[in-house]
Amino acid sequence: MAFNFGAPSGTSGTAAATAAPAGGFGGFGTTSTTAGSAFSFSAPANTGTTGLFGGTQNKGFGFGTGFGTTGTSTGLGTGLGTGLGFGGFNTQQQQQQQPATLGGLFSQPTQAPAQSNQLINTASALSAPTLLGDERDAILAKWNQLQAFWGTGKGYFNNNIPPVDFTQENPFCRFKAVGYSCMPNNKDEDGLVVLVFNKKETDIRSQQQQLVESLHKVLGGHQTLTVNVEGIKTLPDDQTEVVIYVVERSPNGTSRRVPATTLYAHLEQTNIKTQLQQLGVTLSMMRTELSPAQVKQLLQNPPAGVDPIIWEQAKVDNPDSEKLIPVPMVGFKELLRRLKVQDQMTKQHQTRLDIISEDISELQKNQTTTMAKIAQYKRKLMDLSHRTLQVLIKQEIQRKSGYAIQADEEQLRVQLDTIQCELNAPTQFKGRLNELMSQIRMQNHFGAVKSEERYYIDADLLREIKQHLKQQQEGLSHLISIIKDDLEDIKLVEHGLNETIHVRGGVFS
DSSP states (O other): OOOEESSOTTOOOTTOBOOOOTTOOOOBSOOOOOSSOOOEEOOOOOOOOOOTTOOOOBSSOOOOSOTTOOSOOOOOOEEESOSSSSOOEEEOOOOSOOGGGHHHHHOOOOOOHHHHHHHHHHHHHHHOOOSSSSTHHHHHHHHHHHHHHHTOSEEOOOTTSOOEEOOTTSTTOOOEEEEEEEOOOOOGGGOOEEEEESSOHHHHHHTHHHHHHHHHHHTTOOTTEEEEEEEEEEETTTEEEEEEEEEEEOTTSOEEEOOHHHHHHHHTSHHHHHHHHHTTEEEEEEOOOOOHHHHHHHHHSOOTTSOHHHHHHHHHTOSOTTTEEEEEEEHHHHHHHHHHHHHHHHHHHHHHHHHHHHHHHHHHHHHHHHHHHHHHHHHHHHHHHHHHHHHHHHHHHHHTTTSOOOHHHHHHHHHHHHHHHHHHSTTSHHHHHHHHHHHHHHHHHHHHHOTTOOOOOOHHHHHHHHHHHHHHHHHHHHHHHHHHHHHHHHHHHHHHHHHHHHHHHHHHO
């Protein structure tokens, strides 16, 4: 079922909307209604003139002269979304720019007779049908109103005039709303073109290389062209969106991206489009940003069948006018499509959040391991620092062996003695150390009685205590060795004195 706002079947124009898959958005321009569910907003005129930005083959939003007016069809050739996503805007094919048609875009000529007759017939079917000529016509009028509100059925009102077809695009349909779509920010120079495949994402990813080679052959198989895949995204109904761009290499070694308009125009050729359909492509469009003039034109003209008051309120309620733009939603199918897309995007966001959560957990584990290694390396560095200090002390002792104590060394000795006295003071570190040791013994004693109460000394503190005690022991050993050396020297002096006394006694005798 096609969502077609604007001219009835049979009208023509340069912004004619081609057949699109279910859930796609058509263009604001005169349309030739075809199978599919594409939104098409257009003026009902049938002039066939070129659009503001050239003749377009539009699969997205174009721009006409508005509901109930006639004049030249001036499709801007811009696309709204992928047709299966949230409707991100994608500028469609823009060929020969013709600013001369600007007047026709904004002009409001007199109403076409065909559209006038359509409105008169609709009003007659809803208010005063003359089919039966009795009180049953009033019941028929209510039935026609119900069909018009629902957006389906035929409204019979006269035996000599064909019935009116009620579609969901008629202005009396109640199942309408306005949503918002993201506007892309890609430039034409980026060369991004969207291809929608009627295949699952897993199939596309498993055959990505073959797909690239097939697209290269479709483009002519030139050695200077390279097809690249920008991204792959899952769409509802087992469809997949593939974003591609083509890089062209010149003989001098430089390369550039083929503009999106050029690439899209080539893909829209009849023979190329047939080959793409054989590959499973159901829709192709450019992904380029809208110009400020195009956005302004879209916002100024409400879509056909949408109340201008609702459209103005939608513009006021826009949560982010810089990134979002209002788009109409007509019928339950469109609502269901957007619901499916919303569910799909929610699943993708949840998948991404799960991946981020796993990465955070892995980083936390790595952080814990790194912190443990840092603490280990700190302890190792402290041990190596102490060993290095001991080596330096021994080396300095060897170097100063046999020399008298110098003034700076004597000053350093005095400072060390002062520090030693402070350490040995009852109220200083040694007293506290003894108190801690006594408390440890008491805790060990109580721990034997109450095994559930256990206290432990920090490993670093225990190491410092052991190091301190070891230094004390080494100091005592050094003092003992000095005293022993002094005693040996004294004994040697005494022995020499005794021998001198005996020699002198022998001489005098």
